[in-house]
Amino acid sequence: METNKKSLGSEVFGLLKTNIKSYMMYIALVIIMLVFQIWSGGKFFRASNITNLFNQAAYVGVLAIGMTLILILKHIDLSVGYVAGFTGALAAILMQRQGVNEWLAILIVLAVGLAIGLYQGLTVTRLGVPAFVVTLAGMFIFRGLLSLTLAESGTVVVSPKGFLALCNGFIPDIPNSLGIHLVTMIFGVLAVAMVIVSQVRARKNKQKYEFEVVSTPIFVVGMILISAVILAVCWILATYRGIPWSAVIVGVILAIYTFMLSKTKLGRYIYGIGGNDQAAELSGVNVKQVTLFAFCSMSVLAAVAGILYTSRLSSATPTAGNSFEMDAIASSYIGGTAVSGGVGKVTNAIIGTFVIMALTNGMNLMMVDISYQYIVKGLIFIIAVAFDVRTRNK
Amino acid sequence: MENEYILEMRNITKEFPGVKALDNVNFKVRKGEIHCLVGENGAGKSTLMKVLSGVWKYGTYTGDIVYEGEVQKFHGIADSEGKGIAIIYQELALFPELPIYENIYFGHEITTPTGQVNWNETIVKAKEMLDKVRLNVDPSIPVKRLNTGNQQLVEIAKALSKNCKLIIFDEPTSSLNEDDSQNLLNIMRELKEQGITCIMISHKLREVTAIADTITVLRDGTTICSLDAQTDDISEANIIRNMVGRSIDDVYPKREKKDFGDVMFEIKGLTVEDPKTGREILHDVNLNVRKGEIVGLQGLMGAGRTECALTVFGNPYGYKIKSGEVIMNGQSKMFKSPREAIKSGLAYVSEDRKGNGLVLIQDIRYNVTLANLKAIAKGLSLDSNQEIVIANKYKEDINIKAPSIAQKVNNLSGGNQQKVQIAKWLFTEPKVLILDEPTRGIDVGAKLEIYTLMNKMVEEGMCIIMISSELPEVLGMSDRLYVMSEGRITGELDASEATEEKVMKMAINSENSD
Missing domain, CATH: 1.10.287 (Helix Hairpins)
Structure with missing residues (x-):
């Protein structure tokens, strides 16, 4: 009995030691949540606040899923925030000004997202412009398109019930x-x-x-x-x-992407390209096509995030999407996506999202000044990545 | 107190998790000699030099480094450099875009009293250093415009500019042609006359016996012997015996039956240009290979062999094909991507395992199936059970030594990595297999396994094109061989009529044969 106990203890210790990186995320999340729970005198775990957290995390989570693919491939997409802002505004304009049915509007907006992804992905893969540059340019362009879309009307209030339910409603x-x-x-x-x-x-x-x-x-x-x-x-x-419906939407997307990355050829190819693009190419992988897919998926997911955000606020505003890309990239890295590419999981990116959004939510709850919020998030982000870098090659 | 030895490494032991890389190694170098360090891959040569240069810090090994009569405690390369020890690696550490003089004085710039870089003085001094290595070029041209051999001379000039007393050359001639190699060896002799001590790690025993004053042989992390060129037997045979601990009779296993069928793969009149430089890299290349045959493709570094293989293997690097055709299965085909080539039954085992052969951060299972995932696909998803069975089968069949197929490939030795690469391509069930330098950087035991495997494959009806720079290997394994030089096929020989001299002549004298 004694020896059994001992070996169990050493096994637990061994597991902790080898998996410290993946456990760290969960531990951090739990600590953050508990700290806010105590600090706020029990407000954090209130049902209404947890529901709130889910709705807030939804649009960042969707972006983090797409971003994880991009980061595994050693690219980056800085434009997702304004793509989300622009597509969200477009949905609002279509429904409120053009009288388009809400579901049709969503389809149109997703198609616009796909078109944006094609443009950025083709510029990266066919013209060979680095993704950093292409998507930085995208930040300018889609920010411009966002303000252009709302130029006449300013903030547009959205009314269709089905649309509003996406990020405010609950399953029956x-x-x-x-x-x-x-x-x-x-x-x-x-x-x-x-x-x-x-x-x-x-x-x-x-x-x-x-x-x-x-x-x-x-x-x-x-x-x-x-x-x-x-x-x-x-x-x-x-x-x-x-x-909430938002959790269902994110859950479905998460399930699809988890399956894709772990069980399909496409997923294998994404990890292969991230690990060694030349070896992947010589193994018959169409590197350009897979990369193009990742950019298309990213922009379509950005459109989904835009829709969720517009739904959440019940309106489209000219500042929508501002700095979403930072939250998405941070989520993915906090979730253990390797800075050097080739490694990463979408489920962990979602955990990363919860870390970031629990911080945001908790600090809002405590009415911490927004300036401090940015600083705290930045510090947590850098600690997480530094930890990842230090533990990766051991 | 004058000491005969500039360097004594005493009882050096260095352990990595699970492996004793160095086990009580003793290594003594006399002042002003050329000392060659030989041994199979994995014998511990590089590790020993890393200990010496401070890459493996003081405290991570046991034993003493005595240099110039004092025990040294190096905590990094800067420390060993400060004492006058320089290493010149196989992969050169130069800045291609910077001019030669900046490269030479990078990290120890010549400054004015106010702390600015004195470029004029730097250029003058750099010229002096270049003279010492007999490199007669303008020091202000960027390094990238020099060929590999001359870049290496710049590295030596850099070491000299730091007043180094001991220079370590790690496989200095491995990527040089014959002329540049000879030139480098001459430079080493001149350095010796100037009183500079040289340590050379090399696999090329001909060069070792030509230049060494002393030869130390390492095997499995221990010192086997130190041979004095004046007094001991330093024949290649004796050195090899010490390196491998056995004689080399059975290096090239013989095939029982040789039964050649029809021509399965043929390249006709292939002329190719590199669009980056506008240089013709292949000129009117013709070659063919029959069913059940191993065809060698020999030539010096840069002769265009790898370029030829890559061009026919779907041309992934976008060379400009000016003319020519590839005939496979009786059809004329010029593959547009590796994907198409693989589909038709062509496979290419890369010369550069780490660079473009394997996904190092993934495990054996992942790498083995990567090129043929459709074989384990069930609808949309992949059948991981079947995948495990397949990977285990290859692990066993070709003896990949690893605890399990879940082992990451970057933790495997070179020989086992090469086996993973071969397994990957065998899984695509190729009809024609191109092996590019299949035994580069792997030890004798693994070499033999790969040769045996090659024989088995051709006996089963595959055909193999083996690109290799090692003459004995090409002569030992091929049924027929082609020699390439400067993008042209300069000769075709049957194995029975091929000799080292004939092949070497063809590999070097492209001008005469034109």
């Missing part, structure tokens, strides 16, 4: 007398079941090929922790108005 519920949002709790239980089933299957598979797996007690503890977090979040949301 079955009527019940429990006083909670039942569908949310059902969803939570299903999510826990799915996680457990898939993790157990993955573990069995690994064992089948005699890969190293963590010992059973640690595996069980890990599963309990994950389940507890999922159920706790769902519980908090259920006591308010349920899961």
Whole structure:
């Protein structure tokens, strides 16, 4: 018994040591949240605030997912903020001034995002202009287009209900007398079941090929922790108005991109190009095409972010999108995307987003001056990347 | 107290996680001699020199470095340079865009009393240094306009400008042609006359025996012997015996049956220009290879062999093809991308594993399947179970030594990296395999495994074009060989009639054969 305990302890220590980088994010997130919870006298974990956090994190999260692909490929996209601002304004103008149906407006705006991605991606891949320059130019251009779009009207208030629900609404519920949002709790239980089933299957598979797996007690503890977090979040949301649509949208996008990066040829190629573009090219990978895809996906996601932001504010403003790119890039790096490319996960980028947005949310809650907010975010960002750089080659 | 030895490295032991790279190595260098350090790859030569130059800091190894009679504690290259030790690496550390004189005095600029750089003085001094290495060029031209051999001379001039007493050359002639190599060896002899001590790491035993006063052989991180050129047997055979610890009879395994079929792959009249320089890099190249045949493509560095291979392998670097055709499976094809070439059954194992062969930060499994992911695709997604089975099969079949297929490729030795590269291309099921310098930088044991593998592949009906700079290897492995020089095929020989002299003549004298 004694020896068993000891080896368990050393296993935990070993896991901590080798995975400190990936755990660090979670630890940081928990600490940040707890600090704000205590500091604000319990306001942070209130259901309304957590819902708020989800809605705020949605548009940055969508950008961070796209940005992760770009950063893995060793490029950068500085234009996403103003692309989001411009496309969000375009959606508002289409609906309010041109009388276009909200869903059609969304489709048009996504198509515009695709066109922007094609323009930037082709300039990078075919003309060979560095992405930094192309997207810096994009910042100018789309900032100009944003103010041009709203030049006559100034801020445009958006009214279609479906559109507003995207970043303010909640998934429907079955009527019940429990006083909670039942569908949310059902969803939570299903999510826990799915996680457990898939993790157990993955573990069995690994064992089948005699890969190293963590010992059973640690595996069980890990599963309990994950389940507890999922159920706790769902519980908090259920006591308010349920899961917001924004979380559903981000969740679906996240699922698609996770699948794409880990299970498809395209995902393999993205990591390959980021790791060694010449080796990828000589292995038959169409480097230009994959890179073009990443830029298109980024701009389409920027359009999604624009739509979510306009929906969130119920209006399009000339300052929309300002410095979104900074939050997105910071999220992705905090989530462990390698500064040297070739490594990164979209799920971790979302965790990075929560770190950044929990900071923003918490400091807003404490009514910290915006100037200090920027400084704090900058410091956290640099600490995270420095930590990543220091631990990567060990 | 005058000491005969300028440098004594005593009982040096250096460990990396899991590996003892140096185990009690003793290494003594006399003042003013040329001392050659030889050994297989992984024998510890580079590690030893890194310890000496302070790359591996004092304290990360055990043992003493005694230099000029004092125990040294180097904490970085700056420390060892300060004491007059300079290293000239294979990969030159020059700034291509800067003029020669700036390169020579970079990091120790000549300044005026007010602290500004005195450029006039710098140019005059640089010229003096260039004279010492017999490089007669204008010191104000940018370094990129010099060829590799002359760039190396600039590096030496730089070392001399720092008043170095001990210069370490790490494989100095590996990327030089014959003339430049000879020139470099002569410069080393002149340095010796000026009282400068030289240590040369080299694989080229002919050069080693020609120039060395003393030869130290390392094997598996230990000192095997130190041979004095005056008194000991320094024949190549003896050196090799000490390097590998066995005789070299079975270096090139023989194939049992040789059964050549039809011509499977042919290049006809290929003329290619490099659009960057406007220079013709290939001129009217013709070659073919038959089923079951290993064809060697020999030539000196820069003869155009790799360029030829890359041009037919989908031309990824965008050379300008002026004329010519490639015939594969009886069809005339000029592949527009590596993708097309792979699809038709052509594979190219790169000479530069780290540069463009492997994705180093990914694991074995990832690299093995990268060029043929469609084979493990199930609908949209990839079948990771099947992938694991395949990667494990190759790991076993071609003996990739690693704890598991989840091992990152940059943690593997050169020989195992090369095997991963070969596995990747075998998985594309090629009909024609181009191997570019398949054994460069890998040790004798792994070489033998790769040769055996090549024989097996051609016996199974593949055909191989092997590009190699190593004459014995080309002669030992090829059924037929072509020699290239300055972008032209200067000869075609059957293995039975090929000798080192014949091939070397063809590789050097392109002008005469025209």
